[in-house]
Amino acid sequence: MIFPRFLLAVLLVALTAQAPARAADAAFTAFIASLWPEAQAAGVSRATFERETRGLEPDYKLPDLVLGGRPATGARAQPEFVQVPADYVKEATIARLANEGRRLMQQHRAALEEIERRFGVPASVVLAIWGRETDFGRYTSPYDALRVTATQAYVGRRKEQYRTEFILALKILDEGVVSRKAFRASWAGATGLTQFLPSDYYAHRVDLDGDGRADIWGSVPDALASAASQLVGKGWQGGVRWAYEVRPPANADCTLAVPEVQASLGEWLRAGFVPVRGQKLSAAEQAQPASLLQPEGLYGPSFLVTKNYFVIxxxxxxxxxxxxxxxxxxxxxxxxxxxxxxxxxxxxxTSSVEAMQTHLAGLGLYKDKVDGKAGMLTRSALGAYQKQAGLKVDCWPSESVLQSMRAAR
Incomplete structure (x- = not known):
């Protein structure tokens, strides 16, 4: 009969399509098993290794993977790279979180005062990180942290890095600081109230509440102190602001808005950059080195940013x-x-910004990675191109600049 033959054909096609996945999963299981010596060397018990890896499967839907000889899957479109600043730094969101932050500052005053004393990081900064990362604990990361790090170690673009993250994720579970159920993470493996990779957890964890374990998942004092510890580890300077909003002079060159162009705050002021709302800078502040930041090129706010900006x-x-x-x-x-x-x-x-970056790289104006993200180096290179092409120099990736590049090609 034709109908049963048709069903048989469909079944064979389905089985054939599933065969590579089954083979890949078998290879994944073997890969995970091969990591036992490294886990053992890191202090993970055999019981924990067996329990946590039993039935573990890869998540091939994660971004940043290299699957079956195909190009690496693109990193998930993070809002900080696809939204305009007004959408990302949304006033309603900032106002809500600031109001909540003021309440939490009172609630956790003792812990925050201890953090400021020990690390020199303002309470408002660690609270802001907590607010941005997990909405003060209201947001729960969607992925299983062990599965994420295992998958990235197996088929991710940064396998060696995530091999270490996976081993350390096992170590976290072995120490019993957090349960597997509560061990949630972003697609890149960041976990906890203040979003740490496992390696960052071991490098910067702090048991501020004194209960014998550094719990960044359930203890607000531990999570905030660990965030401060990480900032200090990356070079935080106590008593230094992160940035100053300024009004640029009419002849400001937006191509100078890169980290490599530094001058003291006093020199920027003498060049015509004026702090907003009549803010006065002390002599100590004016001696600090700073770079120019113009997130929208010549449009929108401008900032003079200190070392602490780059630490964040x-x-x-x-x-x-x-x-x-x-x-x-x-x-x-x-x-x-x-x-x-x-x-x-x-x-x-993103694809249009990538096309711009590729064109700018071909002209020798851009030497960073082609990633579709209009960061500081991309905006500066765009400004240099606009100078060469006789266009308005605003250092902003617009459709008119893209059309100019297409016409040149």
């Missing part, structure tokens, strides 16, 4: 992330928004 950026490599955290920290003591409003209404698609 080590926590999450995004200018908008740092602006969110820094501004939220400021708003806990000062209710005023940025003095200059954001101007950009839309951001180009």
């Amino acid at each position: 950026k080590e926590y999450n490599f995004s200018d908008l992330y740092v602006l969110f955290v820094g501004h939220l920290a400021d708003r806990m003591s000062d209710p005023k928004p940025f003095a200059t409003p954001w101007s950009a209404s839309r951001q180009l698609h």
Whole structure:
């Protein structure tokens, strides 16, 4: 009969399609088993290893994977890279979190005062990180941390890094600091109230509440102190602001808005950059080195950023992330928004920014990675291109600049 033959054909196709996945999963199981010596060397017990890896399966839907000879899957479109600043540093969100932060500052006053004393990191900064990362604990990460790190170690683009993260994730479970059920993570393996990779947890964990374990998942004092410890480990300087909002002079060159171009705050002021709202900088502040940041090129707010700006950026490599955290920290003591409003209404698609970066690299104007993210180096290179092409120099990735590049090709 035709109908049964048709069903048989469909079944064979389905089985054939599933065969590679089964083979890959078998290889994954063997790969995980091969990591036992490393886990043992890290102090993980055999019982924990067997219990936590039994039935463990990869998650091939995660981004940043290299599957079956195909190109690496793109990193998930993080909001800090696809939204315009006004959408990411949203006023309503900042105002809500700042109000909550002021309440939490009173609730956790003793712990925050101890953090400031020990680490020199303001209470508002660690609270802002907590607010941005997990909405003060209201947001629960969607992935199983062990499965994420195992998958990334097996087929991720950064296998060696995640091999270590997986072993340390096992070690966390072996120590019993957090249960497997509560051990949730982002797609990249960041976990806890303040989002640490397992390696960051072991490098910077702090048991501030004194209960004998550094619990960044359930203890607010431990999570905030660990965040402060991580910032100090990345070079935080006590008593130094993260940034100063300024109004640039009319002849400001937006191509100078890169980390490599540094001058003292006093020199920037003498060059015509004026702190907003009449803010006066002390002699000590004016002696500090700073770089220019213009997240929307010549449009929107401009900032002179200190070393601490880049320390926060080590926590999450995004200018908008740092602006969110820094501004939220400021708003806990000062209710005023940025003095200059954001101007950009839309951001180009990632593929369009990648095309721009590729073109700029071909001209020798851009030497960073092609990733579709219009960061500081990309914006500066765009400004240099605009100078060469006789276009308006605004250091912003617009459709008109993209059309100019297409025409040149």
